Amino acid sequence: MKSFVLLSLMIICSIFTATHGHAVLRTPQPWNTQASKANPCGGGNPNTTPRISYCPGTKATVVWEVQVGDGTGPVTFKLSTTHDVTKFDTALTSTGATPNAVGTYSFQVDIPNTSCQDGLCYIQAYSDSNWFSCASINITPDCKATELALVPIEIEDLPYCNMVNKRTVLLPPGITNKDQFVARDATALSTFKQYMNNSAVIGTPSATCGNLLTEFICDQSFPLAPGSDGAQVTQVCAETCTEFKEVCQVVSHDALYPCANYPKCSDAFKQLPSLFILFFIVIVSVLVL
Ligand SMILES: *[C@@H]1O[C@H](CO)[C@@H](O)[C@H](O)[C@H]1NC(C)=O
Numbered sequence: 603m604k605s606f607v608l609l610s611l612m613i614i615c616s617i618f619t620a621t622h623g624h625a626v627l628r629t630p631q632p633w634n635t636q637a638s639k640a641n642p643c644g645g646g647n648p649n650t651t652p653r654i655s656y657c658p659g660t661k662a663t664v665v666w667e668v669q670v671g672d673g674t675g676p677v678t679f680k681l682s683t684t685h686d687v688t689k690f691d692t693a694l695t696s697t698g699a700t701p702n703a704v705g706t707y708s709f710q711v712d713i714p715n716t717s718c719q720d721g722l723c724y725i726q727a728y729s730d731s732n733w734f735s736c737a738s739i740n741i742t743p744d745c746k747a748t749e750l751a752l753v754p755i756e757i758e759d760l761p762y763c764n765m766v767n768k769r770t771v772l773l774p775p776g777i778t779n780k781d782q783f784v785a786r787d788a789t790a791l792s793t794f795k796q797y798m799n800n801s802a803v804i805g806t807p808s809a810t811c812g813n814l815l816t817e818f819i820c821d822q823s824f825p826l827a828p829g830s831d832g833a834q835v836t837q838v839c840a841e842t843c844t845e846f847k848e849v850c851q852v853v854s855h856d857a858l859y860p861c862a863n864y865p866k867c868s869d870a871f872k873q874l875p876s877l878f879i880l881f882f883i884v885i886v887s888v889l890v891l
């Protein structure tokens with residue numbers, strides 16, 4: 603779900619347990635922005651992702667995304683203060699709605715008054731449906747300097763999600779250069795291929811279906827920044843969503859695409875001349891200080 607990757611597809615395929623992405627951390631940025639069932643962390647590289655600082659004794663907004671299918675269910679958060687993936691020994695209390703459909707879910711997670719060895723803690727999120735995701739964080743009173751927010755960046759030269767070229771999108775902190783954009787684009791393409799090749803997700807992988815799926819996936823990877831009036835810009839509207847489900851024969855996960863939640867295309871176009879209608883809510887997560 604927006605997110606979502608710093609490493610190339612080749613590296614991902616070789617290192618991570620590749621799965622069809624269904625639920626994953628969005629904020630803080632996970633090591634592997636592809637959803638994974640690899641226990642305990644869903645793969646990925648802790649050394650190539652930003653480390654977000656949280657204030658001790660506060661609540662942090664943590665965003666979990668159910669992308670498709672079997673990613674629903676309660677999410678549990680744990681902490682390793684010794685940055686050891688075999689020692690997620692601190693359970694973190696959290697509040698938030700239980701993910702029961704495709705979408706993004708914000709949790710308020712209690713950050714304990716503790717310190718992280720070498721300034722590095724690992725936070726683990728996992729769902730009852732066995733999707734695992736980890737992120738690197740620090741817990742320090744010096745936390746205000748690193749508020750976490752998606753960063754607006756103008757994109758260009760993407761081969762796959764080319765509809766966002768020359769547009770401003772919102773990306774997690776740390777994705778700042780062209781190589782990273784292109785890697786994220788390659789990941790989006792790999793997600794597309796996985797979905798198209800998975801009959802549990804896409805019943806009829808026609809070319810038209812592929813175009814519709816691309817709209818969803820690219821919107822997820824490169825959500826457009828709000829317009830200058832602050833209005834949310836969306837890439838996928840209700841009719842597009844309905845068409846996607848029909849054309850692609852999305853049967854098994856039908857209930858998980860709540861098309862009625864998206865704006866009607868006519869309204870969306872009236873509101874915004876842009877052709878792009880957002881699929882997932884753009885979350886700008888700011889620490890609760
Ligand atoms: C955290 O604990 C330290 C001492 O253990 C204390 O001085 C500090 O006030 C605590 N901070 C919070 C936010 O509770």
Ligand SMILES: *[C@@H]1O[C@H](CO)[C@@H](O)[C@H](O)[C@H]1NC(C)=O
Binds near residue numbers: 795
């Ligand atoms: C699609 O899936 C089949 C079997 O699951 C596999 O053999 C094939 O290589 C996959 N194709 C692509 C393009 O991933």
